[in-house]
Amino acid sequence: MEICWxxxxxxxxxxxxxxxxxxxxxxxxxxxxxxxLQKSGMCLTFDDKTxxxxxxxxxxxxxxxxxxxGDPLLFKENLEIIEMASNYFGPENIExxxxxxxxxxxxxxxxxGRISKLDFTLDTVFPKMESARGDRYSQININAIKLSIxxxxxxxxxxxxxxxxxxxxxxxxxxxxxIANKVSxxxxxxxxxxxxxxxxxxxxxxxxxxxxALDYCFSLKQKDGPKIxxxxxxxxxxxIMSRNESCKVGSKLTILSDGTVISCCWAFNDRGRPLNDMxxxxxxxxxxxxxxxxxxxxxxxxxIPACRVDYxxxxxDVMSH
Ligand code: SF4
Ligand code: SF4
Numbered sequence: 001m002e003i004c005w006x007x008x009x010x011x012x013x014x015x016x017x018x019x020x021x022x023x024x025x026x027x028x029x030x031x032x033x034x035x036x037l038q039k040s041g042m043c044l045t046f047d048d049k050t051x052x053x054x055x056x057x058x059x060x061x062x063x064x065x066x067x068x069x070g071d072p073l074l075f076k077e078n079l080e081i082i083e084m085a086s087n088y089f090g091p092e093n094i095e096x097x098x099x100x101x102x103x104x105x106x107x108x109x110x111x112x113g114r115i116s117k118l119d120f121t122l123d124t125v126f127p128k129m130e131s132a133r134g135d136r137y138s139q140i141n142i143n144a145i146k147l148s149i150x151x152x153x154x155x156x157x158x159x160x161x162x163x164x165x166x167x168x169x170x171x172x173x174x175x176x177x178x179i180a181n182k183v184s185x186x187x188x189x190x191x192x193x194x195x196x197x198x199x200x201x202x203x204x205x206x207x208x209x210x211x212x213a214l215d216y217c218f219s220l221k222q223k224d225g226p227k228i229x230x231x232x233x234x235x236x237x238x239x240i241m242s243r244n245e246s247c248k249v250g251s252k253l254t255i256l257s258d259g260t261v262i263s264c265c266w267a268f269n270d271r272g273r274p275l276n277d278m279x280x281x282x283x284x285x286x287x288x289x290x291x292x293x294x295x296x297x298x299x300x301x302x303x304i305p306a307c308r309v310d311y312x313x314x315x316x317d318v319m320s321h
Contacts, residue, residue: 003252007049066096071098079111118148124174157186159174171220184227249302
């Protein structure tokens with residue numbers, strides 16, 4: 001069991017393909033926006049987050065948590081939550097998925113040794129090609145990746161493969177950047193028309209295009225280069241195991257910024273809310289974590305032998321498989 005926890009609904013970027021549809025903030029308004037979201041119940045308060053952590057810790061001595069957002073590092077209170085989680089579960093079990101926006105030496109000093117790694121997204125090293133995320137995004141992340149490595153922070157770089165970035169020139173440049181900067185892990189992700197991506201279906205590659213891009217990325221692998229990981233929905237395409245066998249539903253629970261817990265980290269609609277009630281397991285801290293773990297809905301969704309998200313994206317009838 002793993003947890004992905006979206007610690008905030010605020011982000012300094014406005015990616016067109018974002019799954020969680022956060023509110024765009026600047027340094028000037030982020031505290032006011034966060035406070036408004038907390039008052040309206042759209043974001044957990046610091047006290048709620050502390051209660052949830054204690055609740056999780058009462059169920060597990062060790063559990064892997066990936067803190068994400070929005071951008072979780074926008075707020076000092078989230079650093080305190082990350083530190084508490086590190087004390088509960090050990091730095092080796094804590095990861096942070098972030099943008100490079102808040103990464104500077106002081107931030108890294110407070111994170112090195114407290115977490116196992118930072119995960120940045122880099123879809124291109126050519127800012128002009130960054131149509132889905134805005135032209136500052138890749139440069140800010142490139143600078144943050146370099147600084148993080150320099151400060152001794154392990155880094156994973158994730159690339160979302162989509163029609164606008166999976167040409168050989170771009171993939172080769174990303175690979176060379178990772179090798180040159182000694183990034184240890186490169187994780188290749190699938191684009192799916194979920195979250196805001198619902199409105200950008202034309203970016204979705206065919207299975208054949210994905211296969212070609214993945215084969216090409218593996219052909220770039222070098223002995224001292226990053227280890228290449230692929231999203232579980234690529235396992236079938238790469239002949240590793242069937243989509244049904246690779247499904248991780250229920251094994252990585254996602255806590256949304258308002259405390260809602262869903263069983264699949266991809267099950268988002270265009271408003272960044274759960275794709276369907278079948279994925280919703282409860283709402284923390286009101287629901288106890290133990291109740292979520294023992295819920296009938298979790299048991300039921302695990303029984304469906306196919307990708308549950310496909311049912312909504314491709315209208316595949318997973319129930320009758
Ligand atoms: S994809 Fe990430 S960086 Fe982009 S808007 Fe969403 S949370 Fe922010
Ligand atoms: S339901 Fe689909 S997207 Fe979700 S974990 Fe299973 S295979 Fe992955």
